[in-house]
Amino acid sequence: MSTSTQPARGMRDFLPEDVRRRAYVLDVVTDVYERYGFEPLETPAVENIETLLGKYGDEGNRLIFKILKRGEHEQTGQADLALRYDLTVPLARVVAEYRGTLPKFFKRYQIQPVWRADRPARGRFREFYQCDVDAIGSTSPVVEVEVCAAVSDVLERLGFGDFTIRLNHREVLRGLLDGAGVPETLHDTALVAIDKLDKIGASGVVEELVARGVGPGAARQALEAFTATGDASNEAVLARLSTQIGSHASATDGLHTLRAILQLSQATSAGPLLRLDPSLARGLSYYTGAIFEVAVDGIGSLGGGGRYDNLVGMFSSGSVPACGFSLGLERILVVMSERGMFPASVTRSSADVLATVWNADALTDTLALARLLRAAGLRVEVYPDADKIGKQMKYASSRGVRFATIVGDDEQAAGTVMVKDLTTGGQTPVPRGEVAAWLSRRLQSQSA
RNA sequence: GCGACUGUAGCUCAGGGGCAGAGCACCUGACUGUGGCUCAGGGGGUCGCGGGUUCGAGACCCGUCAGUCGCCCCA
Missing domain, CATH: 3.40.50.800 (Anticodon-binding domain)
Structure with missing residues (x-):
């Protein structure tokens, strides 16, 4: 059988029924985002490669779809352009480029495809849509709260009833690692291991930490710091983190922020959904403060986000605070299809x-x-x-x-x-x- | 990028050296003004691709490509 009519690996054709389903979800997403005062933005599929390199960590660099130089340079294998890898870095570029003309608090949403040279798997593709909301220009925890509330509203409107938003803070993570005696050069790699806690278990994490170069003693101690025992309520976790962190300055700041987010969120739809989770790490290297991830019971992540106060600064002088959330459209669609969550009007005939x-x-x-x-x-x-x-x-x-x-x-x-x-x-x-x-x-x- | 498994009709799959098959789908008719159900018939294949072994390969061997599942990473 000829395979030549299949779309390229990891890419998909959307037949009419697929498009209807996608449009239905996107209608809800845009409607909610607009209600929060976010404005639409679109950026090119292609960026200069220097714009993307170095923003996503080593693994990220490897997964960027690169476009070879055209014309006489074709033989060199050198790339000067690349396909958009996410919507956050292009946003940072836009903010740096149009800094004078954008509003003081630039709130934008962006729903466009991104590309990753990754291995396709279930619910995972090389071309997929992200639905991002970000707010630029404020360090207030109100931003974190509003962004989480918007995402909560979207999922609730779509009919999800069993999701939580895991919440953590990069500086708290660093404080815990410092306290456990993990050297700073190993922080990033250690976080990757700790992020797998719910997947490979406590002993697995210790093994992985040691394999990544952390001493056995520090590994055990680190695990202890991250493992939730006993009362898992936000209050109890806050108290526990507070004693673990001690006088660590930046971690204490981070903890204050988390406390503020939890308190402010009580006035929003996100309030009951936020769960403080010290083992949440998240992969992208540009996060600097609060980080979050939305997960449905038994399914896994539907999206995530966090604060990245230094990213815009990588494109221009001076730091510009920023925080956002990204929903993965494809994951949402997979779960909604499995659960039959689409209203009849979506599957109606032509x-x-x-x-x-x-x-x-x-x-x-x-x-x-x-x-x-x-x-x-x-x-x-x-x-x-x-x-x-x-x-x-x-x-x-x-x-x-x-x-x-x-x-x-x-x-x-x-x-x-x-x-x-x-x-x-x-x-x-x-x-x-x-x-x-x-x-x-x-x-x-x-x-x- | 690493390992395991799978590629045969539009779809799901059987056949494991000797004529290319089944179910579903599709088309035609039974039904000259009417779909679904039933019955009868029909079309449809580079057996993923390239090479090798053999009198003979869909089958066996080597390579390659694609897909699936783990690892890695991620939405």
């Missing part, structure tokens, strides 16, 4: 009515009838050939269209349209002037 064509001479009349119905807001598909009526009915049935119109010799003479309801099999002659209203009424009563 048309309300199929206008059958009696014979070649009736084509004009069929088109005129379709126009009449469309003007009334109905979705009408015209059968293009004068096939046998049975064949046209079969087509209507296979397309899931509810009504079919037939204008044969008898109807033509009587000035009526025969309307067949495919769901019941019954049919009714309706005066031509009343067909549109008649059909609209039936369709409305059904969908209501």
Whole structure:
């Protein structure tokens, strides 16, 4: 079997039903984001490669889709452009470029595809959409809270009832690692191991830490600092972290921030959903403060985010505070499909009515009838050939269209349209002037 | 990037050296003004690709590409 018609590896075609599902979710996402005062932004699919390199850590550099130099440089294998890897770095570039003209607090949402040269897996692709919200220009924990609240609203509107937002802070993590005696050069690699706690267990994390160069004693101590024992309430975790951190200055600041976020969030939809989780690390290296990840029970991450106060500064002088959240559209769609969470209106058929064509001479009349119905807001598909009526009915049935119109010799003479309801099999002659209203009424009563 | 498994009709898969198959889907008819159900018939294949072994390869061997699942990493 030829494989040449398959899309490129990790890429997907979206057939009509797929597009409807995606559009439904994106409608909800944009509506919620707009309500929080975020404005839309779009950036190019392609960035200069220097814009992206060094922003995502070593693993990130490897996964960037690079575009080779064109023309005479083609043979060198050198890349000067790359496909967008996420939406956060392009945002930082935009902020640096248009700093003078953007509002003091620039709140933007961005829903576009990103590309990663990763190995495709279930719910994971090389081209996928992210739905980002970010707020630039404020260090206030209000930003963290609003961003989490927006994400909570989105998931609730989509019908998710069993998700939590895990919350942690990069400086608290560093403080805990310092306290355990893990050298600073090993912090990043240690966090990757600790992030796997719920996957490989406590002993697995210790093994992994040692494998990554952390001394056995420090590894054990670090694990102890991160492992939640006993009371897992936010209050209890805060208290425990406070004693573990002691007088560590930056970690104490981080803890204050976490406390503020938890307190402020009580006034928002995110309040009951935030769970302080010391083992949350997150991969991207540009986070500097609070970090969060939204997870559905038994499924895993639907998205994440955090504060990155130094990223914009990598494109211009001076630091510009920033914080945001990114929802993974594909993960959301996978879970919603598995759970049958789409409303019937999303999976409905392409048309309300199929206008059958009696014979070649009736084509004009069929088109005129379709126009009449469309003007009334109905979705009408015209059968293009004068096939046998049975064949046209079969087509209507296979397309899931509810009504079919037939204008044969008898109807033509009587000035009526025969309307067949495919769901019941019954049919009714309706005066031509009343067909549109008649059909609209039936369709409305059904969908209501 | 590393390891394991799988590539045969549009889809799901059987066949493991001797004529290329089944179910579903599709098309035609039974049904000259009507879909679903039933019955009868029909079309459809570079057996992923390249090489090798053999009188003979879909099957065995080597390579390659693609897919799936772990590892790694991530949304």
